[in-house]
Amino acid sequence: MTFDGFARYELESFFLRRDEQGKFYCRTCLAMQLARRGARKITAIAWAAAVEEAFINPGLLRVRPGRPCEICKQPGLSIGADPHDDEVGDALDLLIRSP
Numbered sequence: 470m471t472f473d474g475f476a477r478y479e480l481e482s483f484f485l486r487r488d489e490q491g492k493f494y495c496r497t498c499l500a501m502q503l504a505r506r507g508a509r510k511i512t513a514i515a516w517a518a519a520v521e522e523a524f525i526n527p528g529l530l531r532v533r534p535g536r537p538c539e540i541c542k543q544p545g546l547s548i549g550a551d552p553h554d555d556e557v558g559d560a561l562d563l564l565i566r567s568p
C-alpha cells in the first residue's frame with residue numbers, strides 16, 4: 470500500500486468506528502479530527518490531501534450537500550459513512566470478522 474493509500478485507508482477506518490458511524494464532517498473539521506485522533510505517523514498535510522481526495526472520490530463514504538457538519542454545524546458539503554448503506558454494512562462485517 471502506498472503512503473497516500475494508507476492515509477485513505479485510515480480515513481475510511483475512522484468513519485467505521487462505532488462512535489463515528491452516521492456522523493458527517495466538513496473538510497476542515499474532518500482534517501482536524503483525523504490529525505487529533507487518527508494514526509500519528511500521518512502528517513496534517515497528508516490528511517488534508519486524503520480528505521480532498523475523499524470528497525472527489527468518496528468510495529465507501531458518502532458526500533452529502535447541505536448536511537450540517539457534526540462539529541461546526543455549517544450546512545456545507547460534508548462527508549461520512551451511513552451505517553444503513555449496504556457497502557458500509559459489508560465493510561463493517563469484514564472488520565468484525567477480521568482478527
Ligand SMILES: [Zn+2]
Pocket residue numbers: 494495496497498499538539540541542543
Ligand atoms: Zn465542520
